[in-house]
Amino acid sequence: MTAFKSLARAMFKGFYRDKATLFFTFVFPLMFLIVFGLLFRDAGSEKTTIAVVGDGPVLGAIEESGILDLERYGTVEDAVAKVRLGDLPAMVAEDDDRVTVRYAQSDQTQSGVVRGIVSGIVGQVNQAATGQPPRFTIDERNVEDSSLKPIQYITPGIMSWGVAVTAVFGAALTLVSWRKKQVLRRIRLAPVGASTVLSSRVVVTIGVAIVQAVIFLGVGSLPVFGLRLTGTWWLAIPVFLLGILAFFAIGMLVGAFCKTEEAATGAANIVVLPMAFLSGTFFPIDQAPPWMQTVSKVLPLRHMNDGITDFLVRGRSADALVVPCLVLAAFVLVVGAIAAKVFQWEDD
Amino acid sequence: MTDTEHSAAIVVEDVRKAYGNLKAVDGVSLTVAEGEFFGILGPNGAGKTTTLEIIEGLREPDSGSVRLLGQSPWPRNVALLPRIGVQLQASAFFEKLTAREQLETFASLYGVSARRAHEMLDLVGLADKADTREGKLSGGQRQRLSIACALVHDPDVLFLDEPTAALDPQARRNLWDVLRAIQERGKTILYTTHYLDEAEILCDRVAIMDNGRLLAMDAPATLVRGLDAPTRVILERGSLSVVDAGALPGADDVTEDELSLTIATRNPADLLSALAERRALAGLQVRTATLEDVFLGLTGREYRA
Numbered sequence: 001m002t003a004f005k006s007l008a009r010a011m012f013k014g015f016y017r018d019k020a021t022l023f024f025t026f027v028f029p030l031m032f033l034i035v036f037g038l039l040f041r042d043a044g045s046e047k048t049t050i051a052v053v054g055d056g057p058v059l060g061a062i063e064e065s066g067i068l069d070l071e072r073y074g075t076v077e078d079a080v081a082k083v084r085l086g087d088l089p090a091m092v093a094e095d096d097d098r099v100t101v102r103y104a105q106s107d108q109t110q111s112g113v114v115r116g117i118v119s120g121i122v123g124q125v126n127q128a129a130t131g132q133p134p135r136f137t138i139d140e141r142n143v144e145d146s147s148l149k150p151i152q153y154i155t156p157g158i159m160s161w162g163v164a165v166t167a168v169f170g171a172a173l174t175l176v177s178w179r180k181k182q183v184l185r186r187i188r189l190a191p192v193g194a195s196t197v198l199s200s201r202v203v204v205t206i207g208v209a210i211v212q213a214v215i216f217l218g219v220g221s222l223p224v225f226g227l228r229l230t231g232t233w234w235l236a237i238p239v240f241l242l243g244i245l246a247f248f249a250i251g252m253l254v255g256a257f258c259k260t261e262e263a264a265t266g267a268a269n270i271v272v273l274p275m276a277f278l279s280g281t282f283f284p285i286d287q288a289p290p291w292m293q294t295v296s297k298v299l300p301l302r303h304m305n306d307g308i309t310d311f312l313v314r315g316r317s318a319d320a321l322v323v324p325c326l327v328l329a330a331f332v333l334v335v336g337a338i339a340a341k342v343f344q345w346e347d348d
Numbered sequence: 349m350t351d352t353e354h355s356a357a358i359v360v361e362d363v364r365k366a367y368g369n370l371k372a373v374d375g376v377s378l379t380v381a382e383g384e385f386f387g388i389l390g391p392n393g394a395g396k397t398t399t400l401e402i403i404e405g406l407r408e409p410d411s412g413s414v415r416l417l418g419q420s421p422w423p424r425n426v427a428l429l430p431r432i433g434v435q436l437q438a439s440a441f442f443e444k445l446t447a448r449e450q451l452e453t454f455a456s457l458y459g460v461s462a463r464r465a466h467e468m469l470d471l472v473g474l475a476d477k478a479d480t481r482e483g484k485l486s487g488g489q490r491q492r493l494s495i496a497c498a499l500v501h502d503p504d505v506l507f508l509d510e511p512t513a514a515l516d517p518q519a520r521r522n523l524w525d526v527l528r529a530i531q532e533r534g535k536t537i538l539y540t541t542h543y544l545d546e547a548e549i550l551c552d553r554v555a556i557m558d559n560g561r562l563l564a565m566d567a568p569a570t571l572v573r574g575l576d577a578p579t580r581v582i583l584e585r586g587s588l589s590v591v592d593a594g595a596l597p598g599a600d601d602v603t604e605d606e607l608s609l610t611i612a613t614r615n616p617a618d619l620l621s622a623l624a625e626r627r628a629l630a631g632l633q634v635r636t637a638t639l640e641d642v643f644l645g646l647t648g649r650e651y652r653a
């Protein structure tokens with residue numbers, strides 16, 4: 001057997017025989033996937049509840065629209081009290097031709113939504129009362145594929161994160177522990193080049209990442225979560241591979257600087273954890289403040305995330321490959337070159 | 349190439365290495381013949397390991413020259429690497445692999461077949477531990493495994509750094525048998541130890557090192573003989589009076605402490621037969637000089653490992 005193959009085999013055995021590593025590689029990210037998948041499964045369907053008093057065409061139209069959940073009260077005073085206590089964002093009373101709306105200023109978002117809906121419906125009812133056909137009609141529809149449920153962006157995000165964490169920790173900890181235990185020195189005493197050691201570690205990292213991807217996508221595709229891949233999913237492969245290499249290079253850099261496994265674990269966490277939050281792994285980055293979105297654009301995980309989401313679930317065409325691939329390739333080259341420069345076979 | 353170089357596996361000439369103000373190796377010269385079992389002895393911090401690492405090609409000396417099998421080991425000499433085997437002070441193993449897998453992995457680094465790996469397990473007496481993970485081996489077994497890993501590619505020269513450190517007496521003795529078996533295969537062995545008694549038993553020649561310098565270098569028996577130290581005959585206190593003991597044939601000097609009476613002699617045969625005639629042999633011990641006495645004579649201080 002060649003040195004390359006046997007080193008890769010030794011590393012792979014060291015990997016799968018370590019229960020803690022297996023847990024953090026497969027089970028831990030999967031837990032996030034399951035928790036977020038279940039948490040956001042019904043996101044968007046949650047409706048605002050308001051207090052209503054009385055009856056009439058407006059309340060009837062509101063009920064029929066199904067946009068709001070209604071809670072009935074006997075008197076206007078009871079309903080207003082409920083709003084004043086902050087239990088409900090607004091109350092709507094209908095008495096003959098008068099529609100009364102009382103809302104909580106403290107809950108601007110929800111009361112604003114309620115006011116918008118109520119005035120819109122009042123307008124429709126008024127227009128219908130004139131007996132004239134409406135002059136303006138609205139054609140509204142959401143732009144996403146109707147299947148773009150939360151699981152569609154949660155899965156690529158968690159997958160990129162899980163793969164990135166494994167690549168960084170795998171590279172850093174192997175390097176530090178082999179240096180500390182003098183395995184690197186022992187290898188250096190054999191007629192084997194650094195490139196052989198490095199490439200065997202890369203192959204193991206990629207192999208593990210592929211297994212992770214298959215598991216995460218498989219679990220996401222279970223009926224309970226309902227992930228559906230688009231026809232261009234295979235275009236995500238170059239982004240996926242470049243992402244692994246970028247994080248492997250980061251791990252090599254961490255491993256070159258750290259003398260102990262504890263230090264390497266800490267440093268790797270400092271690199272990866274904030275990146276996970278800033279790159280849309282745990283929540284969609286579009287909802288983050290603009291400065292955070294700007295920061296996230298320099299992070300490799302953001303581009304890995306975006307690139308993979310684009311092809312896995314957004315169904316974009318090959319021209320969307322350019323940006324993520326260029327950014328990730330730049331990370332591989334620059335970080336890899338620095339890591340190679342500061343690499344040490346042994347502690348001084 | 350001269351004749352002396354041809355038969356010498358290792359030639360070290362005036363090698364120096366300093367770390368800041370500390371002169372770790374301070375002008376060491378030595379020659380190890382092919383097939384020789386050579387020991388570098390000395391207390392911890394004497395510079396043994398640094399000397400070994402310079403010869404192995406792991407460190408660059410500040411000055412001086414090293415020829416290992418006729419070649420320079422520094423900078424990393426890939427042609428030389430398959431001909432040397434190095435067992436490191438710390439046990440350098442791959443995580444979670446069994447004894448057999450460790451050996452097979454190291455064998456493959458040299459392009460050697462897995463069959464060699466199994467032979468090595470037999471040689472170091474670990475055949476029954478082939479499928480045990482490295483972490484579950486005892487200290488002595490791990491030490492023997494690391495020697496097997498150093499030998500797996502059949503090198504000509506074997507470097508062992510403190511192979512018996514931190515082993516219990518039984519494990520040490522087992523390892524001695526392994527080392528002798530390796531020497532019988534014609535390997536040149538250069539090893540370091542801080543056990544002087546062990547070096548005396550195993551080595552063809554030893555170099556005694558202290559503070560980065562070699563103080564003496566020769567066969568252990570020659571070093572001890574050169575010391576010209578008296579033999580000490582030790583008896584239970586009270587077997588003889590100090591005066592009577594001093595009057596015995598061959599007795600040079602008599603001392604007494606709470607437990608024993610010690611008679612120094614350069615003629616132990618006469619002294620012992622005189623003691624036997626008087627039936628005064630209770631608690632008899634006879635001590636000849638050891639390498640520890642050599643160390644004491646060279647440095648003026650007691651040997652402390």
